[in-house]
Amino acid sequence: CGVFGCIGLEDAANFVALGLHALQHRGQEAGGIITHHPETGFHSAHRFGLVRDNFTKTGVIESLPGSIGIGHVRYSTAGSKGATQIRDVQPFFGEFAMGGAALAHNGNITNADAIRRELIERGSIFQSSSDSECLIHLMARSFQKTIPERMKDALRRAEGAFSIVAMTRTKLIGVRDPLGVRPLVLGRLHQGWVLASETCALDIIGAEFVREIAPGEMVVISEKGVESVQPFAAQKSRFCIFEHVYFSRPDSFFGGRSVYETRRQIGVELAREAPVDADMVCPIPDSGTPAAIGFSQESGIPFALGITRNQYMGRTFIEPSQAIRSMGVRLKLNVNRALIRGKRIILVDDSVVRGTTSQKIKEMILEAGAAEVHFRIASPPTAWPCFYGVDTPEREKLLAANMTEDEMRDHIGVDSLRFVTLDGLYRAAGEAGGRDNSCPQYCDACFSGEYPVAPHDMIERGFTP
Numbered sequence: 001c002g003v004f005g006c007i008g009l010e011d012a013a014n015f016v017a018l019g020l021h022a023l024q025h026r027g028q029e030a031g032g033i034i035t036h037h038p039e040t041g042f043h044s045a046h047r048f049g050l051v052r053d054n055f056t057k058t059g060v061i062e063s064l065p066g067s068i069g070i071g072h073v074r075y076s077t078a079g080s081k082g083a084t085q086i087r088d089v090q091p092f093f094g095e096f097a098m099g100g101a102a103l104a105h106n107g108n109i110t111n112a113d114a115i116r117r118e119l120i121e122r123g124s125i126f127q128s129s130s131d132s133e134c135l136i137h138l139m140a141r142s143f144q145k146t147i148p149e150r151m152k153d154a155l156r157r158a159e160g161a162f163s164i165v166a167m168t169r170t171k172l173i174g175v176r177d178p179l180g181v182r183p184l185v186l187g188r189l190h191q192g193w194v195l196a197s198e199t200c201a202l203d204i205i206g207a208e209f210v211r212e213i214a215p216g217e218m219v220v221i222s223e224k225g226v227e228s229v230q231p232f233a234a235q236k237s238r239f240c241i242f243e244h245v246y247f248s249r250p251d252s253f254f255g256g257r258s259v260y261e262t263r264r265q266i267g268v269e270l271a272r273e274a275p276v277d278a279d280m281v282c283p284i285p286d287s288g289t290p291a292a293i294g295f296s297q298e299s300g301i302p303f304a305l306g307i308t309r310n311q312y313m314g315r316t317f318i319e320p321s322q323a324i325r326s327m328g329v330r331l332k333l334n335v336n337r338a339l340i341r342g343k344r345i346i347l348v349d350d351s352v353v354r355g356t357t358s359q360k361i362k363e364m365i366l367e368a369g370a371a372e373v374h375f376r377i378a379s380p381p382t383a384w385p386c387f388y389g390v391d392t393p394e395r396e397k398l399l400a401a402n403m404t405e406d407e408m409r410d411h412i413g414v415d416s417l418r419f420v421t422l423d424g425l426y427r428a429a430g431e432a433g434g435r436d437n438s439c440p441q442y443c444d445a446c447f448s449g450e451y452p453v454a455p456h457d458m459i460e461r462g463f464t465p
Ligand code: SF4
Pocket: 181, 240, 241, 242, 243, 385, 386, 387, 388, 389, 390, 443, 444, 445, 446, 447
């Protein structure tokens, strides 16, 4: 998901809509905006579909007055899988002491089931199936005297990954979980302040990047400025390495590092680790493109756009059902036949999850007359599900959970298949010495199976890490 918030900007809803539009790649199912106006109170709009289709219409933005606002773009992970109800669309608002608060969450609270059960026993009435709603209830029940204090109270109960943007009538609040699994950045525009999942959402409104919110940090922003508080004990950061590989936009920056450059560098690592003689390097667009450029530069094998993407289709994996997903590949990607015939092709993609994409593409590229097909993947085999806010399927459905690399190669039916190593990935992400196995610099649980936070609810449901 993607989150955005701003304060001190007239007609904040315009900025929120633009910010969400820049974060659309983080969630395409639905979006919502909440604002506050001193005379008319809180205002909200929640819609299914794209920001562009919903929040540019006359009437919608006008119905969201005020100079403070937050927003969210959603793709479902925890909670109601598949059929999202409009009441699951964030931000959530709850009226309680001191005027209440609204909140938008990116990530996944790994003990939300347990918290929810307990709250329901004590009388809370839940509106949605979302893990994020329990934070509103915990805040409502806290005895603290200010909303930020109540939020601290609530968050100390929560485990897992959360980057949250929240608002009261007069304050904008941003917070990251102690490991900083999901991103959150702070920006400045005129007299106002901005919080966003990624720097690309600052760029779109011309805001200046100030800094990242630190892992475990909470910022409370008001007319008086930015106050930083530390609700949690200090821990070593475990930022999601998959943000670098796939999830974020290539024009965003994390830790001073360009996402594009990391992806290009993964391609360089791949070319060194798994070279192969071929005529052409083709990306599987768009997510494989920077790594394919890196592979081509390092190997000297020409880069070519052998596959064309229909720009009007979304990200394949974000469609929740398998039926739509497997059709989606053909709806979205097509082979440039004139280029492929008789050639030995290296195809570069960011990841293999279920193997649907690679299999369909192999079929298309062989139909087009390729002489050889070699897959190079810009992440290690995805063998474990993510419980921190990225929608990987159950372990049984992950190709790499059931097969060795050679078995996957035969299953997909290509001449060779190689994945970047974990160390290669870490080097590409700026860790010259590779992965520190005693204390990894990133979360990489979907590749390593080492979960930095025990996935409490999932273990209760029978999952064994
Ligand atoms: Fe990111 Fe993978 Fe960790 Fe999930 S499990 S937070 S996708 S690195």
